[in-house]
Amino acid sequence: MAAITLKGLKKSYGQAHVIKGVDITIEDGEFVVFVGPSGCGKSTLLRMIAGLEDISAGSLTIGDKVVNDLPPKDRGVAMVFQSYAIFPHMTVRENVAFGLTISGASKEEKDAKVAEAARILQMEHLLDRRPSQLSGGQRQRVAIGRAIVRKPAVFLFDEPLSNLDAALRMDMRMEIGKLHQQLGATMIYVTHDQVEAMTLADKIVVLKDGLVQQIGSPMDLYHRPDNVFVAGFLGSPSMNFLTVDVTEVSGTHATVRNAALDPTSIEIRHPGIVAGGKAKLGLRPQYLNPDDPAGRLHGRVALTERLGSETVIEATLTDGSNLIVALARDAHFPIGQDISLGFDPDMAHLFAA
Amino acid sequence: MMQSNDNHGLRLFLRYLLLVLIAVMFAFPLVFMVMSSFKPDQQLLLDSGNVRAFLPVGDLSFNNYFEAFERAPIGVFIFNSVLVTVVTVVLSLFLCSTAGFAFTFMEWRGRKLAFTIILATLIVPFETIAIPLLLLASKMPWIGFDGLTWGWLNSYRVQIIPFIADGLTIYLFAQYFKDLPGELIEAARVEGASWWQIYRKIVMPLSGPVLATAAILKFLVMYNQYLWPLMVVQQEEYRPVMVGLQYFFQLNIAWGEVMAYLSLITIPVLAFYLYLQKAFIASLASTGVKG
Ligand SMILES: Nc1ncnc2c1ncn2[C@@H]1O[C@H](COP(=O)(O)OP(=O)(O)OP(=O)(O)O)[C@@H](O)[C@H]1O
Ligand SMILES: [Mg+2]
Numbered sequence: 287m288a289a290i291t292l293k294g295l296k297k298s299y300g301q302a303h304v305i306k307g308v309d310i311t312i313e314d315g316e317f318v319v320f321v322g323p324s325g326c327g328k329s330t331l332l333r334m335i336a337g338l339e340d341i342s343a344g345s346l347t348i349g350d351k352v353v354n355d356l357p358p359k360d361r362g363v364a365m366v367f368q369s370y371a372i373f374p375h376m377t378v379r380e381n382v383a384f385g386l387t388i389s390g391a392s393k394e395e396k397d398a399k400v401a402e403a404a405r406i407l408q409m410e411h412l413l414d415r416r417p418s419q420l421s422g423g424q425r426q427r428v429a430i431g432r433a434i435v436r437k438p439a440v441f442l443f444d445e446p447l448s449n450l451d452a453a454l455r456m457d458m459r460m461e462i463g464k465l466h467q468q469l470g471a472t473m474i475y476v477t478h479d480q481v482e483a484m485t486l487a488d489k490i491v492v493l494k495d496g497l498v499q500q501i502g503s504p505m506d507l508y509h510r511p512d513n514v515f516v517a518g519f520l521g522s523p524s525m526n527f528l529t530v531d532v533t534e535v536s537g538t539h540a541t542v543r544n545a546a547l548d549p550t551s552i553e554i555r556h557p558g559i560v561a562g563g564k565a566k567l568g569l570r571p572q573y574l575n576p577d578d579p580a581g582r583l584h585g586r587v588a589l590t591e592r593l594g595s596e597t598v599i600e601a602t603l604t605d606g607s608n609l610i611v612a613l614a615r616d617a618h619f620p621i622g623q624d625i626s627l628g629f630d631p632d633m634a635h636l637f638a639a
Numbered sequence: 640m641m642q643s644n645d646n647h648g649l650r651l652f653l654r655y656l657l658l659v660l661i662a663v664m665f666a667f668p669l670v671f672m673v674m675s676s677f678k679p680d681q682q683l684l685l686d687s688g689n690v691r692a693f694l695p696v697g698d699l700s701f702n703n704y705f706e707a708f709e710r711a712p713i714g715v716f717i718f719n720s721v722l723v724t725v726v727t728v729v730l731s732l733f734l735c736s737t738a739g740f741a742f743t744f745m746e747w748r749g750r751k752l753a754f755t756i757i758l759a760t761l762i763v764p765f766e767t768i769a770i771p772l773l774l775l776a777s778k779m780p781w782i783g784f785d786g787l788t789w790g791w792l793n794s795y796r797v798q799i800i801p802f803i804a805d806g807l808t809i810y811l812f813a814q815y816f817k818d819l820p821g822e823l824i825e826a827a828r829v830e831g832a833s834w835w836q837i838y839r840k841i842v843m844p845l846s847g848p849v850l851a852t853a854a855i856l857k858f859l860v861m862y863n864q865y866l867w868p869l870m871v872v873q874q875e876e877y878r879p880v881m882v883g884l885q886y887f888f889q890l891n892i893a894w895g896e897v898m899a900y901l902s903l904i905t906i907p908v909l910a911f912y913l914y915l916q917k918a919f920i921a922s923l924a925s926t927g928v929k930g
Pocket of ligand 2: 329330
């Protein structure tokens with residue numbers, strides 16, 4: 287089995303610096319998810335680990351070997367691509383057995399391993415079909431099957447579910463989770479679907495512009511984001527940010543206010559908060575309560591979306607900014623009605639402006 | 640948009656009419672050739688001014704064929720041409736596809752420059768390099784059954800080797816490979832395949848259409864070789880079909896025999912081409928890479 291270490295990893299295409307020095311430690315058997323906006327370098331980083339892209343600088347260790355200069359086939363990794371990349375001229379069986387065929391495995395060995403993979407992925411009945419006769423979800427199974435037969439120490443997934451419809455995506459997500467339990471292999475998974483990230487990951491790596499923003503468990507990142515980017519990236523609907531004035535700093539707490547917000551004392555967890563300056567107050571939509579008699583944030587309802595089990599309110603605050611409130615119940619708030627929102631100061635995040 | 644049935648039918652009719660006219664235009668010379676090959680010279684010349692030229696009428700016989708065989712060793716010529724053509728096509732498909740593979744999928748120093756140079760050769764007409772090539776061929780060494788010899792003139796190899804690699808075929812392959820989904824190649828690499836295995840097990844099986852195209856183009860070029868064999872082959876035993884045509888253009892041209900000879904060397908090729916075209920379309924439909 288294999289732990290993976292990325293040390294000062296960089297990648298440039300000529301003058302374009304795409305990965306700008308990334309350090310990540312991945313334990314053996316861990317499920318790590320890379321998330322980040324489009325173009326931030328997730329795929330590039332994954333392909334560098336696979337050996338499909340050269341490493342411009344830094345070192346990459348898989349197991350106890352530095353593999354910077356090893357070709358993909360000598361790295362002990364398997365990869366599942368967004369487009370599935372199953373070979374159109376081979377049957378499912380031949381596709382799944384491809385790696386074994388290449389390594390010269392006997393027919394008996396191939397048959398046994400393909401049968402086992404097919405059982406795990408419940409695709410025994412598909413083995414003699416051609417890829418053109420498969421649905422998207424079935425193709426994805428074949429791609430995963432091809433990855434698991436060789437029992438590699440490391441699995442790499444690049445947005446494997448993004449071409450599937452929502453229902454199938456959920457099924458496959460759970461299956462990948464189960465697969466990780468069963469195989470116990472190290473898995474690195476790229477996605478920009480935060481539900482996938484939150485549910486699958488032992489550890490999430492948030493990337494932006496080729497740099498790591500934060501690494502931690504899903505709940506770490508959700509409850510203790512290091513910066514505005516991470517705070518805004520995880521969670522749906524995403525976190526509200528208000529620009530506030532810091533009126534007073536005393537010990538571990540700061541008092542903040544603005545035209546819409548009554549003075550509130552918030553714990554300081556990040557540097558850069560000074561009395562008399564500005565700050566960004568982050569409030570998750572789910573933690574805002576319109577029924578709180580001690581509501582401290584004032585505005586009026588601009589829009590209400592009722593989904594039955596959930597209600598999303600867009601409010602225009604007294605200072606002119608917009609705010610999203612998510613209630614876990616059905617409620618009716620007429621447009622234009624005044625609204626006061628309460629929140630638990632411990633659930634608020636204060637960042638330097 | 641409204642469109643009446645009549646209008647649609649008329650357009651269909653016109654389209655077919657046009658296609659038929661074009662087909663007829665291409666077919667006429669062939670029909671003329673085949674019909675004439677069965678007619679004695681005198682009648683052939685009389686008929687050639689009117690529609691009878693395209694009809695199997697008058698004094699028909701195989702005489703022209705018998706005489707053509709008397710006049711020239713046609714079997715030898717056809718054998719030579721087929722041998723040279725088939726060997727060149729096979730070697731060319733292999734060499735040019737591996738070259739295209741290296742240009743498309745592999746990273747190496749000077750790749751872009753080398754490809755540019757190969758593309759540049761596309762605009763150099765063969766006539767320009769014929770003389771230097773002749774000089775070169777006349778001095779090349781060869782190791783064969785009789786040990787080391789110098790000079791390639793009067794041989795099969797001099798008709799084959801210069802035509803194995805060519806810019807157009809390499810370009811065709813490189814272009815086709817570029818459109819194959821790159822992730823297929825990457826998946827194979829991650830699965831442990833060597834470059835050679837990727838070429839053989841992934842790329843070639845998906846290359847039916849381009850192989851057929853390249854084969855047809857190369858076949859036509861090779862089967863129709865005239866200038867080069869004229870320059871490098873003086874002995875009858877290595878002479879190809881097009882050069883063999885000279886045997887029929889002596890003092891008085893025997894048109895009937897010319898037509899018989901041309902029919903003999905054209906019809907099999909035409910049949911083969913039509914067959915390949917079918918295979919070509921079938922392979923396009925079956926690879927399913929693009930769908
Ligand atoms: N061959 C290349 N040459 C130059 N720039 C490249 C090349 N490949 C990728 N890039 C750039 O590298 C950056 C990162 O690309 P990458 O594919 O890793 O993004 P990503 O995070 O996977 O995005 P997405 O979520 O859209 O898949 C992008 O800005 C892209 O334009
Ligand atoms: Mg990507």
